[in-house]
Amino acid sequence: MKEDNKELLEVIRRCGLDESEAKVYLALLTLGNGTVHQVAKESGLNRTSSYAVIERLKRKGFISNIKKVGKIYLSPINPQRFLQIQKENYANLERHIDDLNYLFTIAQKSPGVRFYEGKEGLKTVLEMIIEEAEEISIYGDGDAFKHSIPGWSEYYSGKRAARNIKSRLLLRGTSDAIETVRKLRRNPSVKNKLSKIRVLPEGYNIVGGFDVYNEKVIFYSFSGNNTAVVVESAIISAMMLSIFNMLWDMAEVYDKTLLNH
Template identity: 30%
Template sequence: MGIEETLEKIGLDKKEAKVYLAVLALGETTVLPIAQRADIQRTYCYDILDSLAKKGFVSFMEKRGRRRYSGLEPKMIKDLLIRKISQVEMVLPALQALYQQTPTRPKVRFFEGREGIEIIHQEILREAKEVWFVGSIEDWAKRFPDYINYVKEQVSRGIKIRDLVKPKDKDALKYQHLYKKPRQEMRFLPEAVNFVTDNMLWNNKLAMVSYGADLYAIVIESTEISQTMRAIYETLWLAANK
């Protein structure tokens, strides 16, 4: 993973990452050299520098009527993130109380990109004692080449798994031997059944993942919807081939 991509993962957008790296490389300087090195228009660079200053990644001072910028020392980034985590932890009880105020209303969350799907994977590892899957392991493997490590982690945690996959799914067969019956089982859907999304059921949640041109997923948290999907799943399970 590149430096810019890592900076994006901790909260900077692409242009902010470029400008921050330019400031680091140049040392204390004015906006023009920063804009030139980052290949960004000077007028727009002011806005980006202001945004970075608010986030704590750059500082500035006035010298002889000109603003000069300096970048946050790289080893201080960790301290900056720790402080942000501490701030979140302070308000977490209040946020959780708001989140749980309407338990009867279905909660729907939308996730985009690889990072969004990985959030769902980690949520399943953290919460699930049992997870039911129906879809295509081949499609999953194309987007997540390290998928087998996730499967191994599920098995090592003793999560009960039931997988319904499309017939002749070669990637599914690669890890079927990892399963320890009866806690983990896999069956193959009839030829006539075709799911265009991957679907995961755990607790009272349903995740639906689309691997089309845009990678995205929705998670629905609802007892009623979960029960309905489980009834459909059970029907498919009985019709599937071992």
């Protein structure tokens, strides 16, 4: 193929033809009209391949048959048609761009889910929370959390305080959790003012938990292999926050009775 035709070949390909189709069409433009044999020779394709490509181009409307002196020749459409097709495609895209943008927006709002496993996975999630959250609602088994990542309960609490993250913790009503709440009530430090803690009555057998902040929910499982599932969804986070708030209000009456003893 001539060097100056390579650029033309690329232009034609960008109009929706594959490489073989572009070569055959360009060969016909060069010839004006031609037989299958002439087209195959000019395009550099073998005769068998040329037949298949020619049939595809006929179906697409880019070449047609003409009869000369009782013989069938192939003829290309005017190249101006490519420009018309591109204009039609652009106009069609403009008509439907709002619909496409709507689908894109909906897809972006679909829940995104990520999984983390093991102690290091949990640490990654907790560090993410520290970096992103301004307020967080935490529900779960504090004792199970301490056993899953030894030493991280105090570290995590300190980091939240250092970042001025407001926290509400709703914990399983174990003796340790109850004692923690009592200590906080007796020591109204700046750190403790950022954290509000309530405990659930006996009967709430929690072995995991969930956190809600921004538009994310993180579900935890502390039994067996530690697992955290991060769900990014405005709808799901709003639903889980409603559940948390309901339990938070239920725990208030219990806490007032419990902590007065």
